[in-house]
Amino acid sequence: MARGRITPLAESEPISLTHRWLNPVGAADFDGDGRVEIAVVRTPHIGGILMFYRLDGGKLVEIARYRGFSNHRMGSRNLRLSAISDFDGYGLPDIAVPTADRRALRY
DSSP: OOTTOOOOSOBOOOOOSTTOOEEEEEEEOSSSSSSOEEEEEESTTTTOEEEEEEEETTEEEEEEEEESBOSOOTTOSOOOOOEEEOTTSSSSOEEEEEBTTSSSEEO
16 A cells, blocks of 8 residues: 555456446455455346456456356345355355345355
């Protein structure tokens, strides 16, 4: 951070469409390799893609993606419809994210 300013550490590739966004889920070592991955839901209203990124130099590099998720309901101010915890007790952080229709949770 420059004095009194926030500066980006890294950036992902742009979505390249207007009114499209990434809703953060969180960051943790989800696969146990000792490196932190960043999880987001890309376009939670229309695409619902759970994406994982890893910091590589000054870029966020996509390492995985899964369809069928939504961690935000259109019109709501709540952007945190997901959680990270060790739900199965195996010692690694797990993610709980609603399905695209928000009728079930997927882990």
